[in-house]
Amino acid sequence: MESGRAARPALEGRRILLGITGSIAAYKAAVLCRLLKTAGAEVRVVMTPLAKQFITPLTMATLSKNPILVEFFDPENGAWNSHISLGEWADCLLIAPATANTLAKMRGGVADNLLLTTYLSARCPVVVAPAMDLDMYAHAATQENLHTLAGRGVEIVEPADGELASGLVGKGRMAEPEEIVAFLDALFSRTGKKKTLQGKRFVVTAGATIEAIDPVRYITNHSTGKMGYAIAGELARRGAEVELVSGRTALPTPAGVTRRDVLSADEMFEASATAFDKADGAVMCAAVADYTPAEVSETKLKKGEGDLCLALRRTRDIAAHLGARKGSRMLVGFALETDHEEANAEAKLVKKNFDFVVLNSLRDAGAGFRGDTNKVTLIDRTNREELPLMSKNDVAVRIVDKIETLLAGR
Numbered sequence: 001m002e003s004g005r006a007a008r009p010a011l012e013g014r015r016i017l018l019g020i021t022g023s024i025a026a027y028k029a030a031v032l033c034r035l036l037k038t039a040g041a042e043v044r045v046v047m048t049p050l051a052k053q054f055i056t057p058l059t060m061a062t063l064s065k066n067p068i069l070v071e072f073f074d075p076e077n078g079a080w081n082s083h084i085s086l087g088e089w090a091d092c093l094l095i096a097p098a099t100a101n102t103l104a105k106m107r108g109g110v111a112d113n114l115l116l117t118t119y120l121s122a123r124c125p126v127v128v129a130p131a132m133d134l135d136m137y138a139h140a141a142t143q144e145n146l147h148t149l150a151g152r153g154v155e156i157v158e159p160a161d162g163e164l165a166s167g168l169v170g171k172g173r174m175a176e177p178e179e180i181v182a183f184l185d186a187l188f189s190r191t192g193k194k195k196t197l198q199g200k201r202f203v204v205t206a207g208a209t210i211e212a213i214d215p216v217r218y219i220t221n222h223s224t225g226k227m228g229y230a231i232a233g234e235l236a237r238r239g240a241e242v243e244l245v246s247g248r249t250a251l252p253t254p255a256g257v258t259r260r261d262v263l264s265a266d267e268m269f270e271a272s273a274t275a276f277d278k279a280d281g282a283v284m285c286a287a288v289a290d291y292t293p294a295e296v297s298e299t300k301l302k303k304g305e306g307d308l309c310l311a312l313r314r315t316r317d318i319a320a321h322l323g324a325r326k327g328s329r330m331l332v333g334f335a336l337e338t339d340h341e342e343a344n345a346e347a348k349l350v351k352k353n354f355d356f357v358v359l360n361s362l363r364d365a366g367a368g369f370r371g372d373t374n375k376v377t378l379i380d381r382t383n384r385e386e387l388p389l390m391s392k393n394d395v396a397v398r399i400v401d402k403i404e405t406l407l408a409g410r
Contacts, residue, residue, distance in 0.1 A: 017043075019045075029096060086118045087121035104141070233257065245260050326353060
């Protein structure tokens, strides 16, 4: 290992194809390339014609130690730059910066330069680091493009808030090179795992259900679905066939996961029960309503002079239903509690016939809904393991590790 090389073992020997597009943030690509090389990666660079106006090919060639590719063929000698060969060579296609224009073309399948044709040919993970002005980033078209690309498996390094080239302040500046390298390191650490769950089928529920009161109003909760989506993605990375039964959320579908969208608790019950029939296990992470309006008004309820009382009925308990007929299959539950946490979680473990339950408390800072972190305790019939505060992706890794351990012991 070279002296001073950063401790990024997952990047050692990886082949990174760095795509640079026409953004003022292109100057950061020089630092990014140097950091990747320092981490032990091999880097080749493809630039769009406009990118050359922001950073020179000579700079990138010097840093990458490879010729820079811009056109489909070399105008000097006619040599063909094969986008297919580039896509086959790369362990990862990293486009940084990725402009709004490039993201839109990627979504539409436009192939009017070497970088875009390489994207369409790539068989490796694709990562984009968007860079643009705040209004361009916030525009519905850009957000829809990002959502669609993420649904196709493209990994997105979120842009940062800060001062932009326009002088405005907001979200849109490309993530710092150090953050992008850390993102790639984490990506390879995850995807480098063996396919230990190959041949297994899992159902994962995630997100919040919506219980209609009338055509306008409904009862729901604060769940974003982030924890369930992280678990579904981790199971898929380890080779499992995953069906994600999802309440309403803005999250993209994890790569390799089949997603079924539902709204109400009743819809989630039916979808989960059907999927479980052919599954080897299930992880019940959704925040499902315990009660739903006894009657749904066909017209909007009007405001009156007095109070309004709603009659609610119990919804069907999905976890208990699956637990009653799981047999030797794996069933994992979640318990989000606000008081008597461990006692309530242990009672749920037995009552619903879980193999283990994931307890988290809203009283723990950084745990629960909305955020990107969680603090949980894994409880089974004989042991409990309290985990420190960590990212939800890391929590998902630990949960799937425990699933593998229990499966191996059967």
